Amino acid sequence: MKLFGAMEIKENELFIGGVSSTELVSRFGSPLYVMDESFLIDTCKNYYRDFKCLENNNRVAYAGKAFLTKAMCRLIYEQGLYLDVVSGGELYTAYKAGFPLDKVYFHGNNKSVSEVELGVKLGVGVFVVDNLDEMKRLNEIAKKYNRKQNIYLRLTPGIEAHTHEYIKTGQIDSKFGFAPVGETIMDAVKLALDCENINLRGLHCHIGSQIFEIQPYEDAVEVMLGFIKSIKEETGHTIPELDLGGGFGIHYTDEDKPKETRDYCTSILNKVDEVCEKLNIERPILTIEPGRSIVGNAGTTLYTIGAIKEIEGVRTYVSVDGGMTDNIRPALYGAKYEMAIANKITDKCNARVAIAGKCCESGDIFVNDICIQKPDIGDILAVFSTGAYGFSMSSNYNKNPKAAVVFVKDGLARVVSKRQSYEELLALEV
Template identity: 55%
Template sequence: MKLQGTMSVKNDELYIGGISCLELAKTYKTPLYVFDEQLARENCREYVKHFKVKEHRNRVAYAGKAFLPLHMCQLIKEEGLYLDVVSGGELYTAHKAQFPMENVLFHGNNKTIDEIKMGLELGVGRFVVDNYYELDLLEQFCKERGTSQAIYLRITPGIEAHTHDYIKTGQIDSKFGFTLTNGDLYECLASFHRYEHLQLVGLHAHIGSQIFDVEPFLDEVDIMMSLVKEIKETYGIQIREVDLGGGVGVYYTKNDQPKTIQQFCEAMIEKVEKSCQKLGINVPTLIVEPGRSIVANAGSTLYTVGSMKDIKDVRTYVSVDGGMTDNIRPSLYQARYECAIVNKMRTGDQKQVTIAGKCCESGDILITDVDIKGIETGDILIIASTGAYGYSMSSNYNKIPKAAVVSVQNGKSRVICKRQTLEELLALEVL
């Protein structure tokens, strides 16, 4: 297993943030999400530095869907990031964390009436609009309020990045945005004058997730900068802000070869400057929306090993006390991870096993056919790089309570999400 962030091995035992994983499991029980706060903050600072936030007034908007407890809202506020939310729940979380609403971008292809009204009442900085339905509702509510609202139009630029089909969003066949290649965007722009209470200040595109190649992003830059010029010349609308989305790939296994944050940002900035120079336009304010690449490697999950089933000449199943309820990605995306036994990091006989969850589903498999050292019932297993879409996509399937999240840094730990109790599990149910 590759060591990430503040992970270190002392006397064959794994530490994160200066704390023994065995001690974390003993103190907080398992399953347990462990959040390496130092690594998350370092990733934020890398984006701020290399995306030229201070020099060019560009913006890094953290994609909250990856992981958004109250503590994460506070962290990104302290690190000078904006926030990308996609629901009323995420927006309310930001509000309760006292995140500055003017620094919030509100996404979503089907915002409800209540969500739109909440966004307007709280003073969201930018609505990222996907369709006429939302345009019409925003216009109606702003007219009633006697206010105006700054918006971005989300477009689908027709770029197909090499990633899982479920997380492609930039290609033509997508539920998101106004399609560029079939003329939908241009029809919207031609009629935009009727939205008297909306200010079109920017464009947004997002081409997918877990993308390792820089080239698709550079293609996106060319398309977006050309649009800025075309929209000004044809419709008289000055696009001041361009949101290039997120989707930067991260390391999960040795088969992954991601670019660094610096490589990604510098390539994007350089391409924008060259493209704008060639087109003869001013460089707009740029926005990027990383989520996974900030928190994925900063999170790990600890489990206790339970039953072991050795099927001769087939495989050995090792079951843990969590599974698809705390990490749905292997079942949903066939996502791959690395793992280890936290007190057998360097020693022990290696054996190939399949890590299974405890849910009543044959598809509840966390890792298939992985080589691991000295695994036994009662061991503490760690699965690395679960910081993105682990906790945020967790569920109560099989009536399993949600796991706790503990933040570690400089030898100290604290709970940032409590473990759900059985009473809390039934809190919304009525006899």
């Protein structure tokens, strides 16, 4: 079990941000998403520094799909970061939080007409265009609002990144972006240059998620800068900006060996300088898009144990008051997490159990076999590194209300997303 940020152990109990797990569950209920605010801030600062945003005008764009609330929008703005959104709902969250929309990148492989129109009306800084249909639609809507809309073209660089099949995105056969097949990319560039209400500012790629190796990023740099040079040679148009995506891996279990923030950033920056010199092109303004690696280790989910069922000679099931509704990743693609009983955290781990969720699905299992402290009904189970894709992928399956989110810092806890009530659960039904 690895502790991050402001986590500490006092008198056999897990504290986060100076607040005990028992107090957090007592005050706010469970399941409960707990985010270490100081750790979030520190990680944002590290990326901003290590990617040389101040010196080189580079940008770090937080990928909101990992975890997005109005409070998170305000936090990243205060740290000088940009924001990626992938839906009208994420865009509207940024808008309502007062986030400056000229610092927003709008992604997505099938933006609806209403989403595109909302983005243009609100003044989104950059649309990351995924396909020709979107480009034509965007040009028409921008003309309607008398706007010249900045865009990036999303390209698939054909890079192999060693990660889970479901979260690979940079290979040629992908639902995302323009593939380097035939004249596909150059045709997209020429169409963008012909569109009167579009301004082609940059190129974008994203090779996948939960990646630990640095080489795939260096390969992507070489490929993308090669595209920039080819575009200049064929069209005369200079691409001044390049977004290299994110996907930097984090620690979930001891099997994971992530690099430091500085390692990823320094390697990418050095490779860009090397390739630009080799190709004799100007270094573009660079963007990276860390999402999971900013919030993942900052989040812990707390549950209350409600039932313990021993099947003699087979398995002991420890059931908690959440499940695939608040963290679908284990059921969806076998994601692994470290876990411990937060109110007896220094006790010896001598109970081998399965941790089960409460949903009416046999697949609602956090882990089939784990050794933890001896569990009792009413104990608090902590699941670590749940800051990314827990809250953002949560659902109301089985009519379970969504869990609350609290930020903790310096001994204080504040709600940033309330627990959904039953009345709120039915608010849209007629």
